[in-house]
Amino acid sequence: MTLFDTHMIMQVLFAALIGGIIGLDRTALGQFMISQPVVAGPLTGWLLGDVTAGLVIGGTLELIWVLDMPIGTFVPADATVAAVAATAIAALGSTTPGQLPVIGFCLLLTVAMVPVTMFADHLMRQRNAQIPELALSPSGGPTESSVTVWHLAGLIAFFLKAFLLCLALIPAGLLLVSGFLALPDAVHRAMSLFVTFLPLLGVASVARKLSIYTLDRTLLIGFLIGAVSVQMFHVPELAAIMLAAGGGWMGMRVHDA
Amino acid sequence: MTHNAAAIRTIDLLGVFWRSFFIQASWSYDRLQSLGFAFALIPILRRLYPDREMFTRRLAAHMEYFNTQPYLASFILGAAARAEEDRATCRHDAADVEELKKTLMAPLGALGDSFFWGSLKPFAASAAVAVLLAGAWWAPLLFLVLYNIVHVGLRLSLVFIGYKTEGDVVALMSRHNFTRLARRYKVLSLAMIGCIAGTLSAWGTEFRIPVSVSPPLLAAAGLAFTLGMIALLRLGASPVKIMIGLAAACLLLALGGFA
Numbered sequence: 230m231t232l233f234d235t236h237m238i239m240q241v242l243f244a245a246l247i248g249g250i251i252g253l254d255r256t257a258l259g260q261f262m263i264s265q266p267v268v269a270g271p272l273t274g275w276l277l278g279d280v281t282a283g284l285v286i287g288g289t290l291e292l293i294w295v296l297d298m299p300i301g302t303f304v305p306a307d308a309t310v311a312a313v314a315a316t317a318i319a320a321l322g323s324t325t326p327g328q329l330p331v332i333g334f335c336l337l338l339t340v341a342m343v344p345v346t347m348f349a350d351h352l353m354r355q356r357n358a359q360i361p362e363l364a365l366s367p368s369g370g371p372t373e374s375s376v377t378v379w380h381l382a383g384l385i386a387f388f389l390k391a392f393l394l395c396l397a398l399i400p401a402g403l404l405l406v407s408g409f410l411a412l413p414d415a416v417h418r419a420m421s422l423f424v425t426f427l428p429l430l431g432v433a434s435v436a437r438k439l440s441i442y443t444l445d446r447t448l449l450i451g452f453l454i455g456a457v458s459v460q461m462f463h464v465p466e467l468a469a470i471m472l473a474a475g476g477g478w479m480g481m482r483v484h485d486a
Numbered sequence: 487m488t489h490n491a492a493a494i495r496t497i498d499l500l501g502v503f504w505r506s507f508f509i510q511a512s513w514s515y516d517r518l519q520s521l522g523f524a525f526a527l528i529p530i531l532r533r534l535y536p537d538r539e540m541f542t543r544r545l546a547a548h549m550e551y552f553n554t555q556p557y558l559a560s561f562i563l564g565a566a567a568r569a570e571e572d573r574a575t576c577r578h579d580a581a582d583v584e585e586l587k588k589t590l591m592a593p594l595g596a597l598g599d600s601f602f603w604g605s606l607k608p609f610a611a612s613a614a615v616a617v618l619l620a621g622a623w624w625a626p627l628l629f630l631v632l633y634n635i636v637h638v639g640l641r642l643s644l645v646f647i648g649y650k651t652e653g654d655v656v657a658l659m660s661r662h663n664f665t666r667l668a669r670r671y672k673v674l675s676l677a678m679i680g681c682i683a684g685t686l687s688a689w690g691t692e693f694r695i696p697v698s699v700s701p702p703l704l705a706a707a708g709l710a711f712t713l714g715m716i717a718l719l720r721l722g723a724s725p726v727k728i729m730i731g732l733a734a735a736c737l738l739l740a741l742g743g744f745a
Contacts, residue, residue, distance in 0.1 A: 288618040298603040357514030370542040383512030419740035433715030451680020466620035477677025
């Protein structure tokens with residue numbers, strides 16, 4: 230069976246369409262954060278039949294990129310396209326759903342996607358500079374319809390940016406995954422191991438941006454509450470998270486008092 | 487000037503609120519949110535300036551340079567609506583809407599970036615990822631609920647607060663202490679990501695480290711690894727470079743038979 234048969238081409242187009250629609254939420258429309266990796270990844274995975282890949286990729290990328298902020302004219306790495314494309318590649322390129330080595334490899338591929346997405350974003354926003362001029366009607370002044378039409382036309386530019394990026398990145402990733410699957414088992418084990426370390430990199434990435442201390446007191450309180458409650462008292466993990474949040478809150482109130 | 491212009495109705499402000507979700511639809515480096523601001527204010531201008539020429543003049547005035555945090559733009563939209571109303575009804579002839587926008591956009595931009603991007607989003611993300619690592623499929627929904635209750639609620643109320651207070655930032659801050667709220671969200675985020683590292687041995691199967699060591703030792707190793715990563719990031723290493731390094735290290739471990 231060839232890699233890009235009609236079914237696969239349709240799936241890639243569908244994935245690119247998902248990327249284009251979700252990509253609108255990133256800047257242009259609403260910003261309800263559907264475009265955040267922790268949502269965009271699982272949503273893409275669910276639509277393509279591999280929720281596990283979406284959850285693992287989305288959750289991992291979320292912590293790593295969450296504090297890359299769009300301040301002023303700075304345009305951060307497009308974690309949305311990265312999450313959608315990586316999930317689509319994992320979902321369409323795996324032989325079975327939730328194949329951890331392929332997921333790890335796709336997470337590694339996002340590293341290569343970052344500069345491509347940033348360049349595309351930069352290019353599109355430069356092009357958008359023409360829109361306000363176009364919104365001035367031929368008589369020289371803006372009208373309600375000219376402002377509405379040209380302003381909303383910007384949505385098409387944002388959609389196309391994410392759609393075309395996905396359309397280019399997903400087939401390229403699928404080719405690389407087919408090559409990856411032929412590599413020795415040790416490489417596959419390495420990628421599975423890679424996945425398990427990434428949440429801790431995410432934790433470090435968030436802690437680095439939220440606190441000026443490496444040994445932050447609240448971070449350590451959360452760690453102790455989590456470790457002790459789960460290991461000594463066998464508290465369910467969800468309850469441990471609530472306890473840690475409560476512990477951090479209490480610590481803050483005591484500090485403020 | 488239309489001296490008998492009708493006053494702004496709640497439905498007009500709701501129209502501004504709806505359109506505020508599109509404020510960045512044509513975001514560009516040159517004009518940033520200028521066209522978006524004009525687009526969002528159309529229901530107000532339509533109401534206040536039935537005269538076509540006056541409408542066009544005021545719409546053009548709102549197409550000047552404008553940029554702020556997109557959610558807090560709602561407050562400025564409300565304030566601009568009030569200033570336009572004052573101008574149109576001659577309540578305040580000298581109402582300088584452009585100056586008001588210029589005065590508000592920079593401080594609200596900084597405040598909003600710090601609050602929404604720098605504290606609310608990491609808080610929702612930390613909670614969602616903590617829940618996801620515990621194996622809960624509803625983690626994305628938790629993220630959306632935690633984030634959007636605050637986001638949409640504030641966006642709606644800010645249009646009305648901006649209108650009622652005429653863009654008084656002090657009144658806004660007395661109602662919503664963003665600085666204190668941001669600090670609280672950051673503390674909660676740090677506690678939850680600390681918990682993520684502490685519960686390493688209980689993570690879902692996809693993330694479970696394939697080594698047979700006791701859970702306390704694994705947690706300690708996880709903490710040491712995390713602190714090492716924080717130190718590396720503080721030294722200027724980017725997450726991308728660390729990811730490549732980690733992949734290389736994992737490959738060496740696998741080739742050496744340790745994984």
